[in-house]
Amino acid sequence: MKNGGRARVTSLLINELYKIKIFKIYLYTQKxxxxxxxxxxxxxKRLVINNNNITxxxxxxxxxxxFQLVSLKKTKILNSFKNIKVIYFIHYSxxxxxxxxxxxFKSFYQELNKYxxxxxxxxxxxxxxxPKWRINSILMNNFITYNYNFTIPSNLSSKTIxxxxxxxxKAKRFEKGIQSMxxxxxxxxxxxxxxxxxxxxxxxxxxxxxxxxxxxxxNFEGFIENPEKLFNxxxxxxxxxxxxxxxxxxxxxxxxxxxxxxxxxDYISIAYNGTIIIYDDTPxxxxxxxxxxxxxxxxxxxxxxxxxxxxxxxxxxLLIINWVKLILSVYNGDFYxxxxxxxxxxxxxxxxxxxxxxxxxxxxxxxxxxxxxxxxNSFENFVFRKN
Numbered sequence: 207m208k209n210g211g212r213a214r215v216t217s218l219l220i221n222e223l224y225k226i227k228i229f230k231i232y233l234y235t236q237k238x239x240x241x242x243x244x245x246x247x248x249x250x251k252r253l254v255i256n257n258n259n260i261t262x263x264x265x266x267x268x269x270x271x272x273f274q275l276v277s278l279k280k281t282k283i284l285n286s287f288k289n290i291k292v293i294y295f296i297h298y299s300x301x302x303x304x305x306x307x308x309x310x311f312k313s314f315y316q317e318l319n320k321y322x323x324x325x326x327x328x329x330x331x332x333x334x335x336x337p338k339w340r341i342n343s344i345l346m347n348n349f350i351t352y353n354y355n356f357t358i359p360s361n362l363s364s365k366t367i368x369x370x371x372x373x374x375x376k377a378k379r380f381e382k383g384i385q386s387m388x389x390x391x392x393x394x395x396x397x398x399x400x401x402x403x404x405x406x407x408x409x410x411x412x413x414x415x416x417x418x419x420x421x422x423x424x425n426f427e428g429f430i431e432n433p434e435k436l437f438n439x440x441x442x443x444x445x446x447x448x449x450x451x452x453x454x455x456x457x458x459x460x461x462x463x464x465x466x467x468x469x470x471x472d473y474i475s476i477a478y479n480g481t482i483i484i485y486d487d488t489p490x491x492x493x494x495x496x497x498x499x500x501x502x503x504x505x506x507x508x509x510x511x512x513x514x515x516x517x518x519x520x521x522x523x524l525l526i527i528n529w530v531k532l533i534l535s536v537y538n539g540d541f542y543x544x545x546x547x548x549x550x551x552x553x554x555x556x557x558x559x560x561x562x563x564x565x566x567x568x569x570x571x572x573x574x575x576x577x578x579x580x581x582x583n584s585f586e587n588f589v590f591r592k593n
Contacts, residue, residue: 207235207243209372209404211454212274212297217244218349222526224250229533232266236275257283263290270536278310281317291536293323296343299473300331301566302449305574306377315339315588323536323543327451329552330473334559338586344547346528347475348452350520352461357434359463362441362510365397365500368464369444370433370455373403373411373426380411382446382469382489388418389493394500397423399444400436404429437462441506442499444492448573450474456481461517465509467495470569473562476520480513485565487573 207213216233223229224247233252255262257279263271264287273284274295284292296318303311318324324343326332332345367390369383383399390397399420401411405428415424427436443459446469450456456476459466466481469492477483482499484491499506528550535546560582567585570577 207246208240211452214244214351214454215297215349216274217246218351218522219526219529220246220250222349222522223529226526226530232268234263260284263287270533276314278313278317281314285317285320291323292321293325293536294318294321295325297327297451299328299449299451300335301473301570302377302451304570305448308576315341325532327475328473329475329554330559330562333552333554334556334563335586339588344532345550345552346532347520347525348454348457349522349525350457350461350517351454352458353522354461354514354517354520357461358438359510359514360438360440362463362465362506364439364441365394366436366440367397367399367442367444367496367500368402368436368440368459369399369446370402370459371447373401374407377448379446379448379469379487381414382487382492383444384411384414384420384424385418385489386444386492386496387420387423389490390496390500391420391423393497397500399424400427400440401425402427402430402433402436433458434462437464440464442467442496444496445469445471446492447471452476457517457520460513463510463514465499465506465513467492467499470565472565476516479516480509480511482509485569 207217220231220233223231231250233246233250234255235252236254236256238254239252260280260283268290271284271290271292272295273292274297276298300315303314318341322342324341325346326336326343327346327348329345332343336343369380371378373380380401387399401424403426405426408426415421430436437459441464443464443466445453445456445466450471451474453474453476456466460476460480468477468481468483469487470483470485471477472483482495484495499509531546535542563582563585567580567582570580
């Protein structure tokens with residue numbers, strides 16, 4: 207219950223549901239309580255489960271179970287439960303599994319075909335891909351960690367760039383941001399990059415910084431529980447991660463009115479407005495856009511205002527009402543759940559979905575030659591998973 211976005215969202219959800227006194231809540235985790243975890247109410251019962259004892263869930267009189275782990279074995283076991291309605295809450299995009307473990311991807315999404323209740327955070331997957339893959343899902347927004355009304359946006363006046371997240375996670379691709387600094391300082395020699403990340407297993411990034419002679423321009427801040435002071439002085443955030451489902455870090459920087467540069471991620475719900483999306487993986491392209499934003503004041507301010515304005519619609523108090531409606535609709539039966547699904551559908555043209563899918567297929571082919579023969583039709587129809 208610490209470090210990752212999934213754990214943080216779980217904490218936010220539990221705390222909000224706890225305030226609504228009609229639910230009795232149990233928390234199942236894979237580990238016993240550790241130091242520096244995200245907070246949950248003290249009197250919520252917590253139990254540890256693994257592949258060997260997962261069936262002890264059945265000993266409690268549970269009506270609905272939210273499952274959020276990535277485990278094929280647990281997924282299959284829970285799918286066999288007959289007396290509990292299991293809702294699979296997916297915190298990853300399909301592209302995460304395609305890039306990281308294609309063999310697992312094929313088996314995992316075949317198993318998801320059998321689930322009746324699935325929560326997706328990604329409009330593109332929920333409204334377009336999953337219906338074609340015969341996966342029954344419902345779209346929910348994510349909780350956010352800052353209140354729009356209680357944040358003061360950055361004045362964007364500095365030449366300080368941010369990267370935030372788990373620097374030791376290869377999917378976050380922090381090396382792209384570091385490499386881009388080699389080009390940025392050739393034009394803006396007093397530009398700085400602040401990296402907010404736990405300092406565990408970052409030797410490869412530290413070595414890269416020294417090899418590029420960037421030690422005077424890049425600073426590791428370590429993990430900061432309250433990074434607002436760094437948000438308040440930043441003018442740009444680099445988000446080079448290869449896949450994402452929502453992007454808590456992205457939501458935080460946008461609330462603070464900070465422009466963002468993304469590398470190919472155009473399918474998440476906060477990808478647009480105040481962001482620049484580039485469709486290649488070169489540090490040179492990342493640097494080119496960063497330089498433009500830092501040097502052009504009006505352009506930077508325009509992006510910052512768009513970023514912040516885009517986050518007004520994300521409200522935890524409204525979201526928890528939707529979560530309660532979801533839980534009650536599942537509890538009361540299929541008719542109510544289907545009605546809830548209809549009310550949560552997003553009306554977006556198929557043209558936009560096809561554009562996103564074409565972009566992602568081009569990136570997939572560029573990044574991994576194994577997929578060079580994939581077509582839009584084979585991807586939509588899930589034929590490619592068998593080859």
